[in-house]
Amino acid sequence: MALPQSAYAAREFLAVIGDEHVTDPPDSQKNYLVVDQKTEVSTIEGAFDAFTKQRKDIAIVLINQHIADKIRGTVDGFGEAFPAVLEIPSKDHPYDPEKDSVMKRVRKLFGE
Amino acid sequence: MAAETASTEARAGSSSGLTQLLDQLDRLWVEYLTFLDQYQAAQGNLKKQLSAGHFSLTQANFKPPNRRPYGQDYYDNRMKASRRYKIAPQDQTSLSMRFKVIDTTSSAKLAESAESAEKDAASEPQQQPSPPSTPTPDGHENLEKSTPTAEANAEEPAEDATASSHDPLRWFGILLPRELRSAQTSFCTVIEGPVESAANAIRGMRETEAKISKLRKAVRKVEKAEN
Numbered sequence: 001m002a003l004p005q006s007a008y009a010a011r012e013f014l015a016v017i018g019d020e021h022v023t024d025p026p027d028s029q030k031n032y033l034v035v036d037q038k039t040e041v042s043t044i045e046g047a048f049d050a051f052t053k054q055r056k057d058i059a060i061v062l063i064n065q066h067i068a069d070k071i072r073g074t075v076d077g078f079g080e081a082f083p084a085v086l087e088i089p090s091k092d093h094p095y096d097p098e099k100d101s102v103m104k105r106v107r108k109l110f111g112e
Numbered sequence: 113m114a115a116e117t118a119s120t121e122a123r124a125g126s127s128s129g130l131t132q133l134l135d136q137l138d139r140l141w142v143e144y145l146t147f148l149d150q151y152q153a154a155q156g157n158l159k160k161q162l163s164a165g166h167f168s169l170t171q172a173n174f175k176p177p178n179r180r181p182y183g184q185d186y187y188d189n190r191m192k193a194s195r196r197y198k199i200a201p202q203d204q205t206s207l208s209m210r211f212k213v214i215d216t217t218s219s220a221k222l223a224e225s226a227e228s229a230e231k232d233a234a235s236e237p238q239q240q241p242s243p244p245s246t247p248t249p250d251g252h253e254n255l256e257k258s259t260p261t262a263e264a265n266a267e268e269p270a271e272d273a274t275a276s277s278h279d280p281l282r283w284f285g286i287l288l289p290r291e292l293r294s295a296q297t298s299f300c301t302v303i304e305g306p307v308e309s310a311a312n313a314i315r316g317m318r319e320t321e322a323k324i325s326k327l328r329k330a331v332r333k334v335e336k337a338e339n
Contacts, residue, residue, distance in 0.1 A: 008199040012214075014303065031193075059197035059211060060311050081318065082199065084211070084311040089159055091166050097155075102314055106148060109321055 011059040011082055015051040017044065018064040019090055031058065035067050045071050051083065058083045065100070066093035076101045130334045137327050144320040151313035158306035165298030172291035182292060186283045194280070195303050197311075211311045213304045 016032040033039075033047040048071060051058050065087040068075045078085055078101075087102070089095040097103045173181045198212045281288055281296055 011199055012196040013193055014195070014197065014307075059199060060307060062307065081315070084314050086307060086310050086314065089162060095155060095159055097152075102151065102317070105321070106317070109144075109324065 008059075008082055010057050013057050013059060015055075015058045015061045015083070016063075017047055017051070017067055018062065018088075019067070031055075035064070041070050045074055048074055048078075052078055052080065052085065060084045060086060062086050062088050064088060064090040064093065065095060066090060068101070069099060072099075072101075076104060127338070130331065130338070133327060133331050133334060137324065137331065140320055140324050140327060144317060144324065147313045147316040147320060151310055151317065154306040154310035154313060158302055158310065161298050161302045161306060165295045165302065168291045168295035168298060172289045172295060175289075182284055188280075188283050191280065195300070197308075210315065211308050213308050215304075 013031050017035060018032075019035055031051070033044070035044060044067060048061070048063070051061050059082065061083050063075070063085065067090075068087050075085060075087075085101070087095070087100050169182065194215070196214045198214055200210065200212060281293065284292060
């Protein structure tokens with residue numbers, strides 16, 4: 001059963017998990033995570049869980065595809081309606097539709 | 113004989129029901145493929161705009177005036193979000209939700225307040241100030257017609273200053289290279305265009321996927337009943 005609009009009214013922010021070339025300026029409660037070579041996978045997973053499950057004010061989560069690959073299981077397993085999770089390319093890693101979780105769902109639906 | 117007629121009619125009824133279900137399934141597939149096309153187009157635009165933004169930023173950093181590259185060192189942690197999203201129904205009859213970008217920068221708010229101020233000024237009569245109680249030294253009474261718009265004009269420079277201070281470009285200085293402005297435009301376009309479109313396409317695909325799965329089960333059930 002679809003939730004009423006009031007359930008989504010608080011979701012208005014964009015969250016970003018990316019490298020230093022992607023992240024936006026912060027809000028009062030940080031809605032971003034800068035990932036570099038030293039960032040651990042557990043930190044990335046923690047940020048993803050925080051933006052998708054714990055915080056109720058995030059509407060869209062942008063994540064660099066090469067960072068999403070590090071937590072691929074968690075990203076592919078996320079099936080909630082909101083927030084929307086969008087994989088984006090980074091400066092040094094172009095977009096690959098083969099790895100995109102959205103395109104994987106499409107192939108699964110077509111029975112590939 | 114009557115039993116054979118009844119079974120033939122039942123088979124005809126179920127086959128027409130199956131045909132209807134298959135037609136519905138075809139329509140859902142068309143809808144799904146439309147959303148898929150929208151998503152792929154949005155990813156293509158996103159790639160172009162991000163590339164343009166990164167290229168402009170690299171050009172701006174090629175010759176920075178104080179030899180510091182434009183980056184996180186200049187960030188003001190007090191910054192508030194300049195773009196927000198609103199999740200609302202697509203239309204009054206639909207239950208499906210869609211994303212919409214809202215520009216919360218001061219320039220957008222000023223534009224709205226200016227429009228409402230113009231409407232107010234047009235609807236209300238302008239008041240003339242009363243003449244001064246003491247005459248001027250030369251004996252002439254000069255009535256200065258200061259209208260509400262003059263006061264509004266005095267407030268505008270202050271509001272312009274507030275609007276410009278919310279622009280993140282101000283963190284990097286006053287005389288900024290054209291390439292840095294171009295990078296900002298590209299990145300803002302990403303948020304307002306391809307990201308919104310891709311998020312709406314993902315939303316639409318998820319909803320249609322659920323409907324397709326449900327309809328496929330119904331088709332399998334009818335086909336099983338026929339056999």
